[in-house]
Amino acid sequence: MISIEEHLDRILQAVHQLPPREEELLAGRGCVLAEDVASPVALPGFTNSAMDGYAVRAADVSGATGAAPVTLPVLGDIPAGSTERHTMSAGECWRIMTGAPLPGGADAVVPVELTDRGLEQVRIDAAVTAGRHVRPQGEDVAVGDVVLQAGTLLGPRQVAVLAAVGRDRVRVVPWPRVVVLSTGDELIEPGQTPGFGQVVDSNGLMLTAAVAAVGAPVRRIGRVRDDDQSFRDALADALEGADALVTTGGVSAGAYDTVKAVLSRSGTVQFDQVAMQPGKPQGFGVLADGRVPVFTLPGNPVSALVSFEVFVAPALRQMAGQPAEPPTLEAVAGHDWSSPEGRTQFARVVLRREGADGVDWTADLAGGQGSHVLGGLAAAHALAVIPAEVTQVHAGDQVTCRLLTPLGTVA
Amino acid sequence: MISIEEHLDRILQAVHQLPPREEELLAGRGCVLAEDVASPVALPGFTNSAMDGYAVRAADVSGATGAAPVTLPVLGDIPAGSTERHTMSAGECWRIMTGAPLPGGADAVVPVELTDRGLEQVRIDAAVTAGRHVRPQGEDVAVGDVVLQAGTLLGPRQVAVLAAVGRDRVRVVPWPRVVVLSTGDELIEPGQTPGFGQVVDSNGLMLTAAVAAVGAPVRRIGRVRDDDQSFRDALADALEGADALVTTGGVSAGAYDTVKAVLSRSGTVQFDQVAMQPGKPQGFGVLADGRVPVFTLPGNPVSALVSFEVFVAPALRQMAGQPAEPPTLEAVAGHDWSSPEGRTQFARVVLRREGADGVDWTADLAGGQGSHVLGGLAAAHALAVIPAEVTQVHAGDQVTCRLLTPLGTVA
Numbered sequence: 001m002i003s004i005e006e007h008l009d010r011i012l013q014a015v016h017q018l019p020p021r022e023e024e025l026l027a028g029r030g031c032v033l034a035e036d037v038a039s040p041v042a043l044p045g046f047t048n049s050a051m052d053g054y055a056v057r058a059a060d061v062s063g064a065t066g067a068a069p070v071t072l073p074v075l076g077d078i079p080a081g082s083t084e085r086h087t088m089s090a091g092e093c094w095r096i097m098t099g100a101p102l103p104g105g106a107d108a109v110v111p112v113e114l115t116d117r118g119l120e121q122v123r124i125d126a127a128v129t130a131g132r133h134v135r136p137q138g139e140d141v142a143v144g145d146v147v148l149q150a151g152t153l154l155g156p157r158q159v160a161v162l163a164a165v166g167r168d169r170v171r172v173v174p175w176p177r178v179v180v181l182s183t184g185d186e187l188i189e190p191g192q193t194p195g196f197g198q199v200v201d202s203n204g205l206m207l208t209a210a211v212a213a214v215g216a217p218v219r220r221i222g223r224v225r226d227d228d229q230s231f232r233d234a235l236a237d238a239l240e241g242a243d244a245l246v247t248t249g250g251v252s253a254g255a256y257d258t259v260k261a262v263l264s265r266s267g268t269v270q271f272d273q274v275a276m277q278p279g280k281p282q283g284f285g286v287l288a289d290g291r292v293p294v295f296t297l298p299g300n301p302v303s304a305l306v307s308f309e310v311f312v313a314p315a316l317r318q319m320a321g322q323p324a325e326p327p328t329l330e331a332v333a334g335h336d337w338s339s340p341e342g343r344t345q346f347a348r349v350v351l352r353r354e355g356a357d358g359v360d361w362t363a364d365l366a367g368g369q370g371s372h373v374l375g376g377l378a379a380a381h382a383l384a385v386i387p388a389e390v391t392q393v394h395a396g397d398q399v400t401c402r403l404l405t406p407l408g409t410v411a
Numbered sequence: 412m413i414s415i416e417e418h419l420d421r422i423l424q425a426v427h428q429l430p431p432r433e434e435e436l437l438a439g440r441g442c443v444l445a446e447d448v449a450s451p452v453a454l455p456g457f458t459n460s461a462m463d464g465y466a467v468r469a470a471d472v473s474g475a476t477g478a479a480p481v482t483l484p485v486l487g488d489i490p491a492g493s494t495e496r497h498t499m500s501a502g503e504c505w506r507i508m509t510g511a512p513l514p515g516g517a518d519a520v521v522p523v524e525l526t527d528r529g530l531e532q533v534r535i536d537a538a539v540t541a542g543r544h545v546r547p548q549g550e551d552v553a554v555g556d557v558v559l560q561a562g563t564l565l566g567p568r569q570v571a572v573l574a575a576v577g578r579d580r581v582r583v584v585p586w587p588r589v590v591v592l593s594t595g596d597e598l599i600e601p602g603q604t605p606g607f608g609q610v611v612d613s614n615g616l617m618l619t620a621a622v623a624a625v626g627a628p629v630r631r632i633g634r635v636r637d638d639d640q641s642f643r644d645a646l647a648d649a650l651e652g653a654d655a656l657v658t659t660g661g662v663s664a665g666a667y668d669t670v671k672a673v674l675s676r677s678g679t680v681q682f683d684q685v686a687m688q689p690g691k692p693q694g695f696g697v698l699a700d701g702r703v704p705v706f707t708l709p710g711n712p713v714s715a716l717v718s719f720e721v722f723v724a725p726a727l728r729q730m731a732g733q734p735a736e737p738p739t740l741e742a743v744a745g746h747d748w749s750s751p752e753g754r755t756q757f758a759r760v761v762l763r764r765e766g767a768d769g770v771d772w773t774a775d776l777a778g779g780q781g782s783h784v785l786g787g788l789a790a791a792h793a794l795a796v797i798p799a800e801v802t803q804v805h806a807g808d809q810v811t812c813r814l815l816t817p818l819g820t821v822a
Contacts, residue, residue, distance in 0.1 A: 029624070160614065
């Protein structure tokens with residue numbers, strides 16, 4: 001048996017960040033930037049008003065108060081979006097809208113609330129200092145400034161910055177295109193009525209949804225028959241346009257374990273017993289001239305899901321240029337449970353807030369822990385990772401948890 | 412001025428969970444279930460083997476050891492996916508694969524590793540107890556069991572359970588279809604070269620990406636001109652097939668604030684000053700006979716983003732049947748900063764791990780805090796929420812943060 005760390009290291013050594021691709025700006029959301037982006041423009045692009053009000057020379061209104069207002073002639077309106085270049089002289093002003101270009105000769109804006117809102121002439125009831133309510137050209141970004149660095153994850157705010165500096169396309173590290181392939185003569189599609197001995201390909205659906213939840217595009221190939229030729233045909237189809245391949249089923253010690261039989265002969269896929277529970281039988285390798293990593297996951301649903309979280313998701317994230325390991329959460333065991341000697345246990349746990357301040361978490365085992373039990377798996381919020389050397393978890397022990405669901409959905 | 416709580420309460424009172432819709436199973440991922448799902452089948456659907464090995468009567472091998480093995484005739488192979496009903500008598504056995512139906516007359520499975528792997532007859536080197544390595548029919552789920560309750564968020568594991576109990580379609584609460592509409596004569600599309608006085612509609616792109624990040628389908632209508640007819644036309648287009656509408660720009664006190672001017676006359680949209688910084692000018696109401704909530708966000712990018720996080724995202728989540736408020740994170744202020752009196756501050760902060768154990772978080776202000784400054788906004792990990800009564804944050808104070816980016820991407 002090899003350790004989890006050994007198996008994961010081998011995977012993360014073998015999978016590489018995908019080559020950058022140009023995408024439309026909104027399509028790049030969720031990817032990391034593959035280039036430093038320097039701005040070809042200044043932001044703001046022109047000196048403009050931060051308020052609705054009147055563009056003035058501060059010196060002209062330096063004495064203004066409610067008791068001793070200053071009245072100025074209004075040369076006209078400057079709306080936001082005005083592309084005319086206006087100017088003014090001492091003793092004059094323009095009515096101006098938020099975001100509109102400041103006229104030449106003005107150095108401050110008096111907010112409309114401090115005036116009588118006049119159109120021909122305006123009464124100004126308060127002084128402003130030079131520069132007040134003015135956003136100078138280039139204050140935020142100067143020409144040539146690097147606004148975002150390669151490796152930055154593109155969320156809504158990064159999309160806004162890229163748009164603001166003129167980008168409508170962007171070079172990103174794409175997410176790998178993943179194919180999920182289920183093998184087994186016993187499999188039927190969801191919605192079909194199972195005959196004696198048949199089971200729905202729930203693993204294929206689960207892993208397809210899991211890939212999508214990570215953020216990667218996914219294609220599912222269901223119900224591949226348990227014979228070498230069927231699997232080889234499905235494999236050829238799967239490798240078409242795929243960056244990674246995930247199989248489920250067909251890898252234990254049985255006589256009909258086609259996946260293991262065929263891929264063992266490829267010479268580049270290695271099958272191991274990994275010291276974990278569940279999920280012991282693992283296979284990993286690369287196909288298509290070292291280009292496409294393949295993960296052969298066990299057929300038990302809990303084993304398949306745990307294997308996906310522990311090995312596949314980190315690899316997919318690394319291929320997309322993102323941190324491989326997810327953040328973990330520290331919780332306290334709510335009761336005792338046992339863990340197998342010499343194997344890391346991934347216990348399915350339900351989390352609950354503990355204590356008056358509600359900032360601590362308690363982890364309780366989630367229903368049946370058998371590796372075929374879907375009910376307990378679906379109820380769990382997280383996997384509690386119990387190290388291989390621990391055989392007994394005691395109530396009150398600190399346990400590190402990998403979240404299976406967004407924290408916001410945990411009551 | 413009204414408080415944040417007052418404005419948010421009014422919004423959450425006015426927006427309602429959308430009517431359920433039937434979706435294909437994988438398309439339902441990310442939605443909450445709108446029905447209790449009872450299983451029409453038992454899981455496992457038939458008693459089956461948990462191991463690759465030999466199906467036996469436990470009594471026949473009760474004395475088996477390595478020194479005194481028991482040899483049994485093998486009646487044949489039962490592969491996974493076998494739909495034949497096999498039987499056996501005392502003193503016989505079947506070779507059987509993981510997941511294959513247990514033959515009638517057998518009550519245990521001897522793992523292949525404890526045998527000589529014989530095909531005609533097999534030598535068994537260890538005893539098993541009755542029921543060992545057998546998964547009884549219905550052990551996980553009995554016919555009629557409710558496997559998932561209404562309100563459950565559908566992730567990969569819930570998809571697996573639904574598939575396993577035979578579902579290929581599912582009733583869910585859909586995400587609202589959102590339209591983002593930007594107004595302003597000064598706006599140009601990303602990729603166009605700005606003339607004097609023009610700015611890219613980065614807000615429209617940002618809010619479109621923000622809606623998508625929440626999980627809702629989104630359509631963007633860009634560059635609506637600042638006149639009543641243009642806005643009314645765009646509004647009619649936007650309301651076509653929309654469940655919610657988000658506008659940006661056109662709501663401050665200026666002469667050309669078309670959004671405010673037109674929607675004020677609708678009689679169902681209310682404009683308020685909300686005691687927050689940034690984001691003071693807020694409008695909210697319902698259009699289309701009370702069916703479509705409309706959020707008019709300020710035009711400053713930071714104000715728009717904060718308003719989205721504080722008011723729009725909770726409303727969209729509530730419409731989708733999900734918890735309105737996101738989880739928060741407690742951090743410690745890394746330095747002093749000031750906050751306006753009487754207004755809740757949403758300070759853009761960068762988070763970093765603090766302390767030897769790396770479980771505590773420190774929050775530092777992220778660059779320029781002006782409401783038009785995109786750079787500081789893009790760099791921030793979170794909004795630190797400083798209550799209205801606090802005017803000075805001191806280094807070491809605890810501050811509650813709303814995350815703007817997944818925690819896994821924070822170094």
